[in-house]
Amino acid sequence: MWTALLFVALLTLQASAPEPATAFVGATVLPMDSERRLEDHTIVVREGRIVSVGPRASTPVPENARTIHASGRFLMPGLVDMHVHTWSEVDTPMFLAYGVTTVRNLFGNPQHLAWRAQIEKGERTGPSLITAGPILDGDPPVWPGSLVVTDAEKAAAAVQTHVDEGYDFIKVYNRLPLEAYEAVVAKARLANLPIDGHTPDAVGYERVLAAGQRTVEHMSGIGLVVTAKAPGAGWAGDNAGWAQVDPERQALWVERSAAAGVWLCPTFVVFQKMVEPENIASELARGHMRYVAPFTREFWKNMNARMTPEGRAASRDSVKPRMAFFKAFVDAGGRAILGTDMGNPLVVPGYSVHEELANFVAAGLSTYQALSAATRGPAECLGLTAEFGTVAPGRRADLLLLEADPLLDVNNARAIQGVMVRGRWLPREELQRSLDELLGN
Numbered sequence: 001m002w003t004a005l006l007f008v009a010l011l012t013l014q015a016s017a018p019e020p021a022t023a024f025v026g027a028t029v030l031p032m033d034s035e036r037r038l039e040d041h042t043i044v045v046r047e048g049r050i051v052s053v054g055p056r057a058s059t060p061v062p063e064n065a066r067t068i069h070a071s072g073r074f075l076m077p078g079l080v081d082m083h084v085h086t087w088s089e090v091d092t093p094m095f096l097a098y099g100v101t102t103v104r105n106l107f108g109n110p111q112h113l114a115w116r117a118q119i120e121k122g123e124r125t126g127p128s129l130i131t132a133g134p135i136l137d138g139d140p141p142v143w144p145g146s147l148v149v150t151d152a153e154k155a156a157a158a159v160q161t162h163v164d165e166g167y168d169f170i171k172v173y174n175r176l177p178l179e180a181y182e183a184v185v186a187k188a189r190l191a192n193l194p195i196d197g198h199t200p201d202a203v204g205y206e207r208v209l210a211a212g213q214r215t216v217e218h219m220s221g222i223g224l225v226v227t228a229k230a231p232g233a234g235w236a237g238d239n240a241g242w243a244q245v246d247p248e249r250q251a252l253w254v255e256r257s258a259a260a261g262v263w264l265c266p267t268f269v270v271f272q273k274m275v276e277p278e279n280i281a282s283e284l285a286r287g288h289m290r291y292v293a294p295f296t297r298e299f300w301k302n303m304n305a306r307m308t309p310e311g312r313a314a315s316r317d318s319v320k321p322r323m324a325f326f327k328a329f330v331d332a333g334g335r336a337i338l339g340t341d342m343g344n345p346l347v348v349p350g351y352s353v354h355e356e357l358a359n360f361v362a363a364g365l366s367t368y369q370a371l372s373a374a375t376r377g378p379a380e381c382l383g384l385t386a387e388f389g390t391v392a393p394g395r396r397a398d399l400l401l402l403e404a405d406p407l408l409d410v411n412n413a414r415a416i417q418g419v420m421v422r423g424r425w426l427p428r429e430e431l432q433r434s435l436d437e438l439l440g441n
C-alpha cells in the first residue's frame with residue numbers, strides 16, 4: 001500500500017520535474033554569428049535547447065545542473081553536412097563522432113521520413129535530418145528509384161507526392177527535360193517547396209539561376225559556362241569544361257552567380273576521391289576507414305571501377321579550377337554551404353566534413369568563412385536560423401566542445417572533446433565506444 005503510494009508520488013514527481021540542466025562553464029564560445037570569441041562564458045542547456053549564454057561571472061548555473069568544465073576549451077555550433085547520401089544507421093556513430101549534428105540528404109525515401117520523425121521526437125539519437133524526396137530526373141533516369149518527370153502532368157504529380165509525404169525540398173537531376181524542369185519550378189513555387197540539385201543538361205546554368213533554384217550541387221553546369229569552348233554535356237563535359245576556363249567568362253559567371261543569390265555546394269572532396277583503382281587499398285588503410293562496413297568498401301570499389309581512367313583524372317584535375325571559381329564567388333559575396341557527397345567512394349560520414357573544411361581553406365577562404373559554410377550558412381540556406389547554426393539562447397543544443405581553436409587552424413575542429421546533439425551530451429569516450437561497436441559489422 002505504502003509502496004504503491006510512494007510509487008505514484010514518484011511518478012507524479014517525475015512527470016512534473018523539469019529535466020536537469022547542463023552547463024558548460026568557462027568555455028571560449030565561437031557563436032558563429034560573426035567572427036568573434038566570447039571568453040570565459042557559461043552556456044546553459046535545458047530540454048534540448050540553449051537557454052542562456054553569458055560571461056561566467058554573471059551567468060548562474062542552475063541548481064542540480066550537470067556541469068561540464070570547459071575552461072581552455074572552445075564551444076561552437078555542431079557541424080552540418082549539406083550533401084549526404086545516407087542509407088544506413090551505421091553512418092550515425094560516424095557523423096556524431098566527427099561533430100556532425102545536422103545533415104541534408106539528397107535522395108530520400110519513406111525510411112528517411114521515419115528517421116527524421118524519430119530524431120525529432122528524441123526516440124533516436126542522430127544528426128537532425130533534412131531530406132529530399134526521390135530524385136526528379138528524365139527518362140531514363142541516371143539512378144534507379146528516381147521519379148521520372150517528362151511533362152507538366154508528371155511534374156504536378158511529383159511535387160504533390162513531396163507535399164503529401166512531407167519531404168523538405170525537391171532534388172532535380174541531370175536528365176530532366178527543359179519543359180519538365182519549368183513545370184516543376186512553377187508547381188514547387190505554388191507549393192512553397194524549395195528546389196535544390198544539379199544543373200539539368202537541357203536546362204543549363206543560366207536558366208537554373210533565373211529560375212531561382214536554391215542550391216547548385218557540385219557547382220554542376222558551371223564548368224560549361226566558364227569554358228572557352230563548348231566541350232559537351234554531363235559530368236564528363238563539366239569536368240572537361242573546368243580544364244579550359246576563360247578568365248573573362250569566369251568573372252561574368254561569378255558575378256551572375258553571386259547576384260542570383262544561389263547557394264553553391266562545391267563538394268570538392270568527392271572529386272578528389274575519384275582515385276585510380278590501384279590507390280584504393282592505401283586509402284582504405286587510413287585509420288578512420290576501419291569504421292567503414294565491408295559492404296560499403298565493396299560498393300565503393302565497384303563504383304570506382306565503373307569510371308574510366310580519363311573520367312577519374314578529369315574529376316581530380318577539375319578540383320583546382322573549381323576552387324578558383326568558388327573563392328572568387330565567395331569574395332563577390334556569393335553564398336557558400338559545405339557538403340561532401342558522403343556515400344560516394346571514399347567519402348566517409350563525418351570525417352569528410354573535416355576534409356572539406358580543409359579544402360575550403362586551401363581554396364583561399366578564411367577559417368571563419370569555412371566554418372560558417374558548415375554552421376550558420378546551412379541554417380540560412382534552409383531558413384532555419386532560429387533552430388541551429390549559431391550559439392544563442394533558443395537554438396537547438398547542437399554543440400561541439402573542442403580542445404583547440406578552429407579559427408586558428410580549421411583542423412582543430414577535429415580535436416573533439418564531446419558533442420551535444422539535441423541536448424544529449426556525448427563525451428569523447430562515449431563517441432569512441434559507439435565507433436568501436438561498428439568494428440564488428
Ligand SMILES: [Zn+2]
Pocket residue numbers: 083084085106341
Ligand atoms: Zn550527391
